[in-house]
Amino acid sequence: MKLAIDRKFVPLMVTIGLFILLYIYGIVQYKGFSSPQVFLNLLIDNAFLLITSIGMTFVIISGGIDLSVGAIIAFTTVFSAFLLETMGWSPAIVIPLVLLIGVGQGAIVGGLIHYFKVQPFIVTLASMFFFRGMCFVISTDAITINNEFYRAVALLRIPIYGKAFISVNVVIFLVVLVAAMYLAHLTRFGRTIYAIGGNEQSALLMGLPVARTKILVYTLNGFCSALAGVVFSIYMLSGYGLNTVGLELEAIASVVIGGTLLTGGVGYVIGTVFGVLIQGLIQTTIMFQGTLSSWWTKIVIGLLTLFFIGLQSVFASANRSRMAARTQKQAPSPAADAGLAANAAKQ
Amino acid sequence: MEDNCILTMKGISKAFPGVQALSDVDFSLHRGEIHALMGENGAGKSTLIKVLTGVNRQDAGTIELDGKEMLAKSPLQAQALGISTVYQEVNLCPNLSVAENILIGREPHRMGGIDWRALNARARKILTWLDVDIDVRQSLGMYPLAIQQMVAISRALEISAKILILDEPTSSLAVHETAKLFQVMRKLKSEGMGIVFITHFLDQVYQIADRITVLRNGNLVGAYTTAALPRFELVAKMIGRNLTELEDMSRFRAETGRHIAGEVLVEATGLGRVGFVEPLDLTLHAGEVLGFAGLLGSGRTETANLIFGIDKADSGSLKINGAAVVKHGPLNSIHQGMAFCPEDRKADGVVGDLTVRENIILALQASRGWFKFLSKKKQYAVADKYIQLLSISTPNADQLVKNLSGGNQQKVILARWLATDPKILILDEPTRGIDVGAKAEIQKLVLVLASEGKGCVFISSELDEVLRTSHRVVIMRDGAKVAELAGDEIDEQAVMTVIAGG
């Protein structure tokens, strides 16, 4: 017996629809927009945001939040640049090291959040401050990366079709995307994340490993932001403490626009991808437009985020009143609900 | 019959700070039986279950499962031992699919990932066995509570439970949903499962339970075979009969009863709220105490909420002091001279981090608005007055309310409302958790207030209290007002008969 389309898909469909609409608008309005490279550039230019937003998706699905990702990315770029250029270390050591730092940070943050029962936003806010500061402790100026390996990777163009190409960063992103989707839908770990986001108390009573999963989620996110930092270092070929300021908000906006509920429990990694792409698309459109300044992007993103939050809020209260009407106290009601009525009639 | 016992609890006692929740309680459960556990609020039902499922540890007594001594240190352990509980709030994850809720943590895997097809098939199989036909891939939250309960039961079955505890499963179900649940319960019973059925619905107990255990005030009243226990006796055992202590109260009431002023303070016509209260008529006069009798969950609190304005009514009209109510809500009601002492003092009454003084003057200050601030001196004066009047046990008015005992907290809430000098007082379980002496004080106070010309609504699960203090009694059952007795009609037998229904 099938019920109506599950409501939780609606925000995702709205997002994808919005992306398509925007894209069509761009193609119609501007010459050159229809070039496939325009789309691929969205991926190339936003690979780092895509990767870290994927990590953020898991955190938000679990019911938490992480405000430190921008700082971790910046720190990763600065520390990498420092180790590569000033210390002359090899990328083979540097890259695993910075990833490890990201992982370590995530584990500590996750542990503090779970065991001290402190609100995630303040722990991660402190972490953000910490890593921003550490950027400047290492170097107040930007450090250019001249390392051969990095340069080679940065310049590599992987042809896709005709003249269209993507960068190594996009490949990294695609690997992360596939891994994330696998985690989310095919592993017990991923499903536990959804369960915790849905109702942590219930998840606990159902015997799920809540503590371990929560800490792992933040650890995973730490890894993703560090990886995004590596990708960003390759993309910009420099390390600078003022990089990616405010990126956490862009990541959160992407996640929200992508259909993930801020309250947790519902969300799709692919939705987040579209959330990022929409942001990139708005930026590209404004660039093509030529006259509007880029800060309009911020306002539009802010309003879009609000719109989607509002959408989520409306669905949430609609669900709540539906549930309240169903969970009637005492007085029996002649409700003819699917599944039961038919069987009751069989008696 | 001994080998048929799957669970034996002997001499269970459990105390919490300030209250003895259970004293020397026995409980036994047979294989293949449905055993109803009954008792009013504070009787100890939930504590007994918490001890059994490992949420709390008993102070004394033993538990034997299948002949072997058992000590569950956590709900998870209890589950592993074969004791599963389905709570009223179901405790599942509404965002996950039905199938996932049944099998999460034990999903079938295939080639390194979850085998969704197998998962869904297994879930479908269990639900079909329970005669429930739904799309297991939809989110749980899309389904009504009745179905969610079935899913919770399925999960318990999946974990192969020997004992299933159902905590108030039918409170929110429609008639046909309850019938369906009973069908499932009978099936499980025939498979040899022991089911503990906690409920306050008498009809249902007589429909489905083989045996009944009654608890009262933490003590075991007895375990009976359903067939051998008439309804009336059951109600009597649940409610208790302690009329001997305060007979002078009845005399006092009889005297003041002759002085009912007659001015109608509250007039409700056809007042109702879909799903909570069937449309009813109600009047409250100055100088009288209107008692609300009925078992837990009969709709008394919901009616009070409608009168005070906590909830909005769907139907009917309400007149306060003769005028129709406009902009209904707590503040407006307070301005009309109403006071409401709520049932759940922890969630809706006490502001724990504030002091006794602040809690007491809170409603009074709210009625004066933001700017007409009561001076500290006045606040202390008011607070001290009521601390004395109600004998609130606290070192001083600056003690944080959360540090007071339950009974004293209740008195603080009562003081808060008395401080507003109301004309209409609605008291919902004002004596819950208070010692016997204080209980009597409060009941006397209610009568005194009535004699001063106020109108009081007195809601209590303790029938003897209601009978002792009320001039008129409204009896509620299953969300509807079923009877109203006045003066001489008020008789313990009569009220219990009506409550018992049958």
Add this chain to the structure above:
Amino acid sequence: MTPSKSWWERLRHSSLFWPVLVLALVMGFNLIFTPNFFQLEVKDGHLFGSLVDVLNRGSPLMLLALGMTMVIATGGVDLSVGAVIAICGATAAVLIGHTTDVTNTPLPLVIIITLGVAILCGLWNGLLVSRGNIQPMVATLVLMVAGRGIAQLITDGQIITIYYPPFFFIGGGYLLGLPFPLFIVVAVFFFAWLLTRRTAIGLFVESVGTNASSSFYSGINEKNIKLLVYVFCSFCAGIGGLIISSNVKSADANNAGLWTELDAILAVVIGGTLMTGGRFSLAGSVIGALLIQSVTTTIYAFGVPPEVVQVVKAMVVLVVVLLYSEPVKLGLDKLAKRKEVQL
């Protein structure tokens, strides 16, 4: 029965105890290691010295902390204060214009309009939280993101420099030898104190923050209380914005007030107001702000670069928040309960 504890007991149990103690420690530290910290000299009729610096530079933070206190007391948070600072600075700059020594709008009007804009921001946040039932962190996050864009909209993407001397008085002027911002802080503190302790508003805020449902049952309009606190918070941020743009003599939509929200939250938490809501202390928040400012100044006095200050601040936030966290409190409570009288 009126309170009858000894003054030492009252002091020890007062929520101000720890913040004041730590502040005293910091001052003591300075006394020993940087004696010229306390040096005050008078130049051109103005008081100068590190102490004065602390009070002066700390003024915007003290104002933000004052506003943030009540928001946190209701169990919420306002992440948009930095954006509001940027918006208000931009508004003022645009109204004044960039002609030297001349303003396009009379100064009093500039101030009124700017603060009006701040109040509008507060209304926006407050309505989202109280009527829209949106989580405070999320609701204020929106303005935090979009606000900078709005500020840039106002300044047309430029950094506007202000050349109107009377405006500089707000942030840089001196009155009776002391920096003018100090007087602003005192005035706002006094106003806040009046508003919360001489009316029922303070009591209601604490009640709503502790138990919103009980407050509702008692007849308190918790929706309007919540609305009020967000309006007041943005109002304070607006004043802070005026001071800051007056000090830097410009409006920078990107950088004005950046990261001030964390400082404000830290000041409030240090001051003893719990993030979960309930009892609050205006004085505590001000002391918290002073503490942050003096630690910053002290560290600078040692020639430590500002970046390290950032790192230190982050660790302090973490430690403070952990100390005030539930498990730690429960642990400490258990230790204390053994000495407390049982009722």
